[in-house]
Amino acid sequence: MIISRQKDKEDLLRHLEGKHKVFLVGCGACATVCKSGGEEEVSQMQEWLVSTGREVTGSVVIDEACHIMRAGRDLRHNRSAVGEADALMVMTCGAGIQSISSHTEKRVIGALDSLFLGNVRRLGQYEEKCSLCGDCILNETAGICPVTNCAKGLLNGPCGGMEEGKCESDRDLDCAWMLIYERLSRQGRKGVFARVVPAKDWGHRHQPGRHKIR
Ligand code: SF4
Numbered sequence: 001m002i003i004s005r006q007k008d009k010e011d012l013l014r015h016l017e018g019k020h021k022v023f024l025v026g027c028g029a030c031a032t033v034c035k036s037g038g039e040e041e042v043s044q045m046q047e048w049l050v051s052t053g054r055e056v057t058g059s060v061v062i063d064e065a066c067h068i069m070r071a072g073r074d075l076r077h078n079r080s081a082v083g084e085a086d087a088l089m090v091m092t093c094g095a096g097i098q099s100i101s102s103h104t105e106k107r108v109i110g111a112l113d114s115l116f117l118g119n120v121r122r123l124g125q126y127e128e129k130c131s132l133c134g135d136c137i138l139n140e141t142a143g144i145c146p147v148t149n150c151a152k153g154l155l156n157g158p159c160g161g162m163e164e165g166k167c168e169s170d171r172d173l174d175c176a177w178m179l180i181y182e183r184l185s186r187q188g189r190k191g192v193f194a195r196v197v198p199a200k201d202w203g204h205r206h207q208p209g210r211h212k213i214r
């Protein structure tokens with residue numbers, strides 16, 4: 001899930017300058033779970049926009065705003081309210097914002113910051129576990145990602161800053177390599193440390209990414 005949070009209202013006001021009529025877009029997937037752009041937050045945003053003297057011409061919460069065709073369909077269903085607006089304010093991750101902007105020439109104002117691909121610990125607590133490097137080495141690191149969980153992204157064991165299992169970047173955090181070592185030990189796989197993981201081939205991380213399965 002993409003973890004997102006709302007931008008400061010001050011920042012939004014700057015982008016709203018000269019825009020008096022706004023159409024609001026939320027996302028029924030990640031932004032709803034993050035409480036940054038679901039039905040409730042869209043309604044709160046509407047109240048705030050009205051309190052600043054603006055008119056909200058309409059709103060829609062798209063099932064998954066990153067679904068480009070679905071986003072286009074939902075905007076078409078709201079054609080007249082979108083047409084009346086000076087700008088669309090989009091409360092989705094960056095992928096959703098770009099779905100919307102691909103369907104309109106109007107000014108699109110992104111209301112959220114996308115933070116990271118996150119796992120849900122429990123509602124409201126999210127943890128970054130994967131940085132989408134395109135060349136997964138979890139099979140060799142006992143299922144713990146050093147690219148993401150090690151502050152330095154080291155691939156071959158801990159740096160010299162590790163102390164009593166804690167990371168030098170933040171002593172409240174476990175050193176990722178300590179966790180990997182302990183789990184490999186429990187699995188009887190410490191031998192994995194005998195070989196050197198070559199430098200990561202970042203060429204596997206195609207940008208911009210494209211992937212077709214049919
Ligand atoms: S190695 Fe880490 S960052 Fe790369 S794909 Fe695997 S989990 Fe994600």
Ligand code: SF4
Nearest residue numbers: 150158159167175176
């Ligand atoms: S202490 Fe461990 S987790 Fe922290 S930067 Fe060094 S190797 Fe990475």
